[in-house]
Amino acid sequence: MEAMRRKLVWVERPAFLGWGCSECAWVFNPTGPPTGESLAEMQSHFEQKRDREFRSHVCAEHSTTRSKT
Numbered sequence: 001m002e003a004m005r006r007k008l009v010w011v012e013r014p015a016f017l018g019w020g021c022s023e024c025a026w027v028f029n030p031t032g033p034p035t036g037e038s039l040a041e042m043q044s045h046f047e048q049k050r051d052r053e054f055r056s057h058v059c060a061e062h063s064t065t066r067s068k069t
């Protein structure tokens with residue numbers, strides 16, 4: 001399936017710097033402060049949350065090809 005080819009990619013835009021989807025306009029917006037007792041733990045939590053949100057987003061809902069706004 002076409003939608004399964006999406007990848008997590010580093011996104012650099014004037015208004016956003018972070019992780020996003022290669023196939024649509026979805027980007028990861030971390031909410032709240034990072035949790036964890038060490039930098040490594042915070043990093044790990046961040047990656048887990050990012051990966052989970054990436055897997056659960058629907059590309060069709062973040063389409064770049066058509067904008068209705």
Ligand SMILES: [Zn+2]
Nearest residue numbers: 021024026059
């Ligand atoms: Zn996507």
